[in-house]
Structure formats: structure tokens, C-alpha cells
Amino acid sequence: MKKLLFTAFWIFSIQSSFAQVKHAGAMSEMGKSGFAPTISLDSLEKYKGLVALGPMGKMEGEITIVDGIPYVGIVKEDESGIIQKDWRIQAPFLVYADIQEWEEISLSGKVSTIQELESVLEASFVSAGMDLSQPFPFRVFGKFDQMVTHIVTPRSQEIPGYKEGRNQVNYTHSEENGELIGFYSREGKGIYTHQNSFFHIHFLNDDKSFAGHLDNFESNLEGFKIWIPKSHPKLxxxxxxxxxxxxxxxxxxxxxxxxxxxxxxxxxxxxxxxxxxxxxxxxxxxxxxxxxxxxxxxxxxxxxxxxxxxxxxxxxxxxxxxxxxxxxxxxxxxxxxxxxxxxxxxxxxxxxxxxxxxxxxxxxxxxxxxxxxxxxxxxxxxxxxxxxxxxxxxxxxxxxxxxxxxxxxxxxxxxxxxxxxxxxxxxxxxxx
Ligand SMILES: [Zn+2]
Ligand SMILES: [Zn+2]
Incomplete structure (x- = not known):
């Protein structure tokens, strides 16, 4: 009987993983609902390959989850960014997938804006023959020359961390090692991505002391690697x-x-x-x-x-x-x-x-x-x-x-x- 139970649990746990991209709420809608939560992060804690992006609580930080570990970027009183690793939080919007296995494709070139980065990434997805009709997450590892990121801050007085006239704090980075964690989606701009883009990208530094939303990017990409989900359909x-x-x-x-x-x-x-x-x-x-x-x-x-x-x-x-x-x-x-x-x-x-x-x-x-x-x-x-x-x-x-x-x-x-x-x-x- 014990063995049977174990088997049943094993089958259940295999089935409970998912590779396709899911989302709760939508970027374009969250402001209209006063940033009401659409998901509790602890409901996803069981997924060991979880990758996710979104804002935390009522715009109180930036959620970046990778390899099933949450890194929540938060603005401190002195405006420096720190990381909290906490599952007991909620999000008004979250895009996520459970990726068991990644595979590497190559990236090359030199880009001086985030738009150029996006088109170079897209060209790599094309030459790998990826099915671009379905959204997927990706990761890019390297030492990035110049970046601008931000962490959002609360929009209303009753939320701790609120400062009048401030929606976010921007950060500049130079020569920083780390990884970009992103989602690519051609469907529903405004759901996972901004209205004018097929991408949503965060940056997590190497020593896991900072995570924020990527706004601008300039770097030589020679020798960098992109990870894409192994299970994603491709030619x-x-x-x-x-x-x-x-x-x-x-x-x-x-x-x-x-x-x-x-x-x-x-x-x-x-x-x-x-x-x-x-x-x-x-x-x-x-x-x-x-x-x-x-x-x-x-x-x-x-x-x-x-x-x-x-x-x-x-x-x-x-x-x-x-x-x-x-x-x-x-x-x-x-x-x-x-x-x-x-x-x-x-x-x-x-x-x-x-x-x-x-x-x-x-x-x-x-x-x-x-x-x-x-x-x-x-x-x-x-x-x-x-x-x-x-x-x-x-x-x-x-x-x-x-x-x-x-x-x-x-x-x-x-x-x-x-x-x-x-x-x-x-x-x-x-x-x-
Ligand atoms: Zn030809
Ligand atoms: Zn973001």
C-alpha cells in the first residue's frame, strides 16, 4: 500500500509540472484594479524549475524567480536596491513557467539599445528554428557593459515605502556580471510585455544582491550564451x-x-x-x-x-x-x-x-x-x-x-x- 501511495504521488508530481508560459493578471490591467493581487507566490513554491517576473504586492518591488528561487528587488530608504527571498507575497501581475531543462544557443554581436538587444535575441531564436507562436522564457549570461534597470515603488500613501511623485527608482550598472531573465511573447502585448515590445526582461546580478526590470542595455555580446527551454518546439x-x-x-x-x-x-x-x-x-x-x-x-x-x-x-x-x-x-x-x-x-x-x-x-x-x-x-x-x-x-x-x-x-x-x-x-x- 505504501508503495502504491508513493507511485501515485510520483505520477501526480510529474504531471503537476508545466513548461508552457502562464500568467496571472496583466501588465496593462493592474493599474486599473489598484494593483489588486491576482496570485500568491507560495502557490508556486512547489515548482523547482520556476521562472517568473512581475511586480510585488502593491508595486512594492520587482519579483524575479529563477530555478525555483525568488529574488525580490526592493528599494531601501536610502534608495539602494536589496533582495528579499520570500514566498509569502502577492503580485498584481505575474508571468511564469516551470522549466525542467534548458539548452544553450549562441548569441553574438554588439548592441547599444534594449531594442537592438531584442532584435539580436529574436534573430538567435529564428536561427535556432524556434516556434515563435508560443511564448517562452529565456536566460542570457554574461558580463554586461552598461545597463539601466528599475525597481518599482508604491503609488499610494498607505503603502510602506511610498514617496510623493516617485513611481520607481532607476539604477545604472556598468561591467556587471549576471543574468538576464526574460519572457518572449508575440501574443497579447500588454499582458506579459509592454505595449510596444515582445519582451519582458529582468536583470539579476551574479552575487544575487540585486534584481530589477531592464530598461536599457548596451554591450558587446560576443561569446554570450542564451538558454532556452529544451522542451520548446523547434524545427x-x-x-x-x-x-x-x-x-x-x-x-x-x-x-x-x-x-x-x-x-x-x-x-x-x-x-x-x-x-x-x-x-x-x-x-x-x-x-x-x-x-x-x-x-x-x-x-x-x-x-x-x-x-x-x-x-x-x-x-x-x-x-x-x-x-x-x-x-x-x-x-x-x-x-x-x-x-x-x-x-x-x-x-x-x-x-x-x-x-x-x-x-x-x-x-x-x-x-x-x-x-x-x-x-x-x-x-x-x-x-x-x-x-x-x-x-x-x-x-x-x-x-x-x-x-x-x-x-x-x-x-x-x-x-x-x-x-x-x-x-x-x-x-x-x-x-x-
Ligand atoms: Zn539564402
Ligand atoms: Zn518587470
Whole structure:
């Protein structure tokens, strides 16, 4: 009986953890209710991987919870910030998740504003192929050059710590080691994040003596690491190949979007569109747990991005007659599984690709874009990549099953490689 009870408890405790982001109250609503509490923190004490952000009590401090430990930043009488570790508090708004396991992705660049930090973080999420439709927490570790943070202070006289005309105390930090703890959410601006942002970020210093809400940021990010939840959905492919030059089938590997970036040469919207289209085709139509890269043939148009995604992920190659590149393809890819002849065509739905990208791409290929127009095209493509990762595959693509498909080898053609045409274009001077 004892054993049975233990098992029942164990199952319950496994089920009681959650990885998806939850929230109590909303940032944009809390002022209207006089900062009335929407959650007691001690109700979350059991979650050992808890990550959470929000204000404490009636705007009496900043709650930052990480690895299941609360760090509540509070303003002292002399306006210095200190930490309290207390579960017996309430919050008018809290965003939280229970993350059992994190994985590392890389970050690089140099940023001089919090907006630049947010776009560099977003670009890292894109190259990791993360599903951006669902919110998730993240952590960034490093020594940060310059930061401005704040801790909120009470808004009404009856709350201890109130000072007339003061809503918060700002802090400046330079060359400080620590971690940024943030939530990314494209849904409901104003719920977890400010109205004009997809991010909500706090800073916790290394010796855990300060925690506050991040307002501005300037730093070299070279060598910094981002942690993302391991369980968060992302583009990934399990592939199987032969195990040596004359070997048997059975060598297994896992491929992610950033592996394709290394092979292709850069991250671009075509790579994201093509990789996600192949993911959708393999998971929905072929229903294969792993892709046998000795068993597929693929046809596409001449796009450098689509052809690279095609050969990398299916194992099809021009010289072995398992890949074809044609001038007038219908759809993105036509994929055939050789062993059973099952064939499918995957198309990008009409209207998904922004018209401005289509028209600027045509001009770019004719060498008719100025350096600054080219940068504008890049930012449109980056936004489109984000949009693709934030949209369900079924809304982006349609699959056409080809019952009578017969592989016919077309005569070999060569094409212009369009992603190197502007390699010597000068920089946009107004961006410098
Ligand atoms: Zn905050
Ligand atoms: Zn490309």
C-alpha cells in the first residue's frame, strides 16, 4: 500500500509540472484594479524549475524567480536596491513557467539599445528554428557593459515605502556580471510585455544582491550564451544514413535550422520557408519518425535556399539523379520516397509571401536596388522569417498528394546563383 501511495504521488508530481508560459493578471490591467493581487507566490513554491517576473504586492518591488528561487528587488530608504527571498507575497501581475531543462544557443554581436538587444535575441531564436507562436522564457549570461534597470515603488500613501511623485527608482550598472531573465511573447502585448515590445526582461546580478526590470542595455555580446527551454518546439529533423563509405543504413543524427545555416552560408527567409515546408511534408505526409536520406528524390526550382534545404534534408543529389532543379516548378518541392513511390508536392499558400519582398527581390536580381534599399529588403526578409516561425505550418502550406507520379529525368540545366549577385554592393551610408 505504501508503495502504491508513493507511485501515485510520483505520477501526480510529474504531471503537476508545466513548461508552457502562464500568467496571472496583466501588465496593462493592474493599474486599473489598484494593483489588486491576482496570485500568491507560495502557490508556486512547489515548482523547482520556476521562472517568473512581475511586480510585488502593491508595486512594492520587482519579483524575479529563477530555478525555483525568488529574488525580490526592493528599494531601501536610502534608495539602494536589496533582495528579499520570500514566498509569502502577492503580485498584481505575474508571468511564469516551470522549466525542467534548458539548452544553450549562441548569441553574438554588439548592441547599444534594449531594442537592438531584442532584435539580436529574436534573430538567435529564428536561427535556432524556434516556434515563435508560443511564448517562452529565456536566460542570457554574461558580463554586461552598461545597463539601466528599475525597481518599482508604491503609488499610494498607505503603502510602506511610498514617496510623493516617485513611481520607481532607476539604477545604472556598468561591467556587471549576471543574468538576464526574460519572457518572449508575440501574443497579447500588454499582458506579459509592454505595449510596444515582445519582451519582458529582468536583470539579476551574479552575487544575487540585486534584481530589477531592464530598461536599457548596451554591450558587446560576443561569446554570450542564451538558454532556452529544451522542451520548446523547434524545427528539428532526425535523419538516418549509412554508417561508412560502403556501410549499412543506421547512422542517426539530429539536424537543426542552424546546421542548414552553416551549410547554406546565411540565414534567409527562403531557408526558413523551405526547411519548414520539408518538416511539414515529412511529419504530415510521410509520417516518418526519421528521414532515411538514402530513400528520397526531390525536385524544386533554382532558388539557392530551396535547393540547399532540399539536398541537405532529403539526401537527394543532382549527380546521382535523386535531385532535380527545374526552371518552372509548381510549388516549392516535389518529394518522392523511392521505396514505396509515395509522392507529394508542397506549396506555399498564395498571399503568404509579402508582395514587397517579391517585387524588391526582382529588382535586386537585376542590380537595381540601392545599398539602403537592399538593407530594407533584408529587414523585410528577416521579419518574414519571424512570421513563418510564428505561424502554424497548416496555415502556410498545402500538400498535394501525387498518386500517379513518375520520376522523369529532365535534361541538366544550370542557373544564375542569385544570392551572390550583390556581394560587392557598398554599405548603406545612412545606416552607418
Ligand atoms: Zn518587470
Ligand atoms: Zn539564402
Amino acid at each position: 528539428s529533423f532526425r535523419v538516418v544514413d549509412t554508417d561508412f563509405s560502403k556501410g549499412r543504413l543506421g547512422f542517426q543524427q539530429e539536424i537543426f535550422l542552424d546546421d542548414l545555416v552553416k551549410f547554406h552560408g546565411h540565414l534567409c527567409d527562403g531557408l526558413v520557408v523551405g526547411t519548414k515546408a520539408l518538416d511539414y511534408s515529412f511529419s504530415t505526409f510521410f509520417g516518418a519518425a526519421e528521414i532515411d536520406r538514402t530513400d528520397y528524390r526531390i525536385i524544386s526550382g533554382a532558388s539557392p535556399c530551396l535547393t540547399d534545404a532540399a539536398s541537405y534534408l532529403t539526401g537527394g543529389r543532382l549527380q546521382f539523379g535523386t535531385q532535380q532543379v527545374i526552371s518552372k516548378p509548381t510549388g516549392l518541392f516535389l518529394i518522392e520516397r523511392i521505396s514505396d513511390g509515395k509522392s507529394v508536392q508542397v506549396n506555399l499558400n498564395a498571399g503568404i509571401k509579402p508582395q514587397e519582398i517579391i517585387s524588391l527581390t526582382a529588382l535586386a536580381e537585376q542590380g537595381k536596388l540601392s545599398p539602403c534599399e537592399m538593407d530594407h529588403l533584408k529587414s523585410l526578409e528577416d521579419q518574414f522569417s519571424i512570421q513563418v516561425l510564428a505561424t502554424a505550418s497548416a496555415e502556410l502550406y498545402n500538400l498535394v498528394v501525387l498518386d500517379q507520379f513518375k520520376w522523369v529525368q529532365a535534361p541538366f540545366e544550370t542557373f544564375k546563383k542569385t544570392d551572390v549577385l550583390n556581394k560587392n554592393l557598398s554599405p548603406c551610408l545612412s545606416n552607418l
